[in-house]
Amino acid sequence: MTNTPLKNVPEGFQIPKVETKTLTGNNPALVIKKFETALLERNFTNSLFFGLDLSLSGHPEKLYERLLDIFLKDYNVSSLFYLEWLYNEVKHYFHNKKVYKKEIVDIGNNQEFRNHIIFNVGYLIMSKKSDLKLFTEILEQNGKQILSVDPTVKIYKFQTLILEGNFNIDVQKNILTLIYSLHIQHSDSFYKQIGSNKPCYIDMLWDIIMRNTLKISTNVKYKRLALILYYLYNKLGKNINCLLLIVYLYMNPNYCSYQNNFNLDDGSLGRITEESLKVNYFINHKILKLAN
Numbered sequence: 001m002t003n004t005p006l007k008n009v010p011e012g013f014q015i016p017k018v019e020t021k022t023l024t025g026n027n028p029a030l031v032i033k034k035f036e037t038a039l040l041e042r043n044f045t046n047s048l049f050f051g052l053d054l055s056l057s058g059h060p061e062k063l064y065e066r067l068l069d070i071f072l073k074d075y076n077v078s079s080l081f082y083l084e085w086l087y088n089e090v091k092h093y094f095h096n097k098k099v100y101k102k103e104i105v106d107i108g109n110n111q112e113f114r115n116h117i118i119f120n121v122g123y124l125i126m127s128k129k130s131d132l133k134l135f136t137e138i139l140e141q142n143g144k145q146i147l148s149v150d151p152t153v154k155i156y157k158f159q160t161l162i163l164e165g166n167f168n169i170d171v172q173k174n175i176l177t178l179i180y181s182l183h184i185q186h187s188d189s190f191y192k193q194i195g196s197n198k199p200c201y202i203d204m205l206w207d208i209i210m211r212n213t214l215k216i217s218t219n220v221k222y223k224r225l226a227l228i229l230y231y232l233y234n235k236l237g238k239n240i241n242c243l244l245l246i247v248y249l250y251m252n253p254n255y256c257s258y259q260n261n262f263n264l265d266d267g268s269l270g271r272i273t274e275e276s277l278k279v280n281y282f283i284n285h286k287i288l289k290l291a292n
Contacts, residue, residue: 008109013280015056015108015288022057023287032059036066039125040074047121048275053287055117056108063117064090065236067124072241077249078130080225080258082123087228089116090235114283115276122272126264134244142173143181151185151201154178159208167251175251176244179205183240205243206230213250221256222249
């Protein structure tokens with residue numbers, strides 16, 4: 001990536017700097033919740049409204065976190081190319097944040113950034129939802145049932161099952177349960193008292209996955225997704241579903257054969273493109289109107 005200047009929108013379409021609240025005068029936490037609700041309801045108009053209010057007010061990382069979380073829960077294996085898109089968006093954002101430092105607060109006035117928020121939201125909402133649920137109440141219950149088992153025993157068991165490679169239904173359930181149990185255990189009251197120096201069991205599981213499956217697997221797309229999910233895990237709130245998904249994909253490699261594009265109908269693509277063409281009008285007449 002080159003350090004080219006950010007191309008800002010014309011002066012008449014620029015937004016002011018926001019200190020604490022969002023452009024519409026709301027608490028960012030409230031806007032995040034409303035954005036998430038709109039995404040879950042697949043309400044494109046409201047998602048754009050709250051997403052732009054959030055990201056243009058200096059909170060794009062929170063927007064990316066919500067997009068990733070909902071993708072992992074509701075879309076995952078049905079739209080894996082979205083991970084490629086989101087990865088590139090997040091990587092580009094953090095690159096700009098590093099290069100421009102203080103000037104990154106003005107990213108809301110960058111036309112490419114504005115347009116891409118539309119595509120980030122649109123591609124997710126218009127994609128097909130998955131029948132696969134990575135996190136379930138049963139998984140949580142099973143994970144809690146083995147909390148008394150020593151963490152090192154569970155880590156060893158996880159590695160053993162991964163390397164054996166016999167991924168029948170029962171083995172898959174056991175592996176995912178081990179992950180979630182360690183996730184709960186890492187956050188329980190005993191380890192909270194240790195503070196920031198507590199051992200990170202999930203990092204150990206990531207190490208097992210990255211060291212072993214990347215050596216064994218011949219699936220190029222799987223390897224790419226493993227690197228992408230690990231990056232997003234570390235950059236966007238350490239969402240445990242990132243690990244659950246990449247482990248599930250290793251055990252079910254047939255899901256990795258996705259196309260390198262978005263499989264959307266013409267109507268969906270048309271709607272997304274239309275919204276991107278009128279994004280400045282939308283900001284001025286919807287968001288800034290409420291702010292004044």
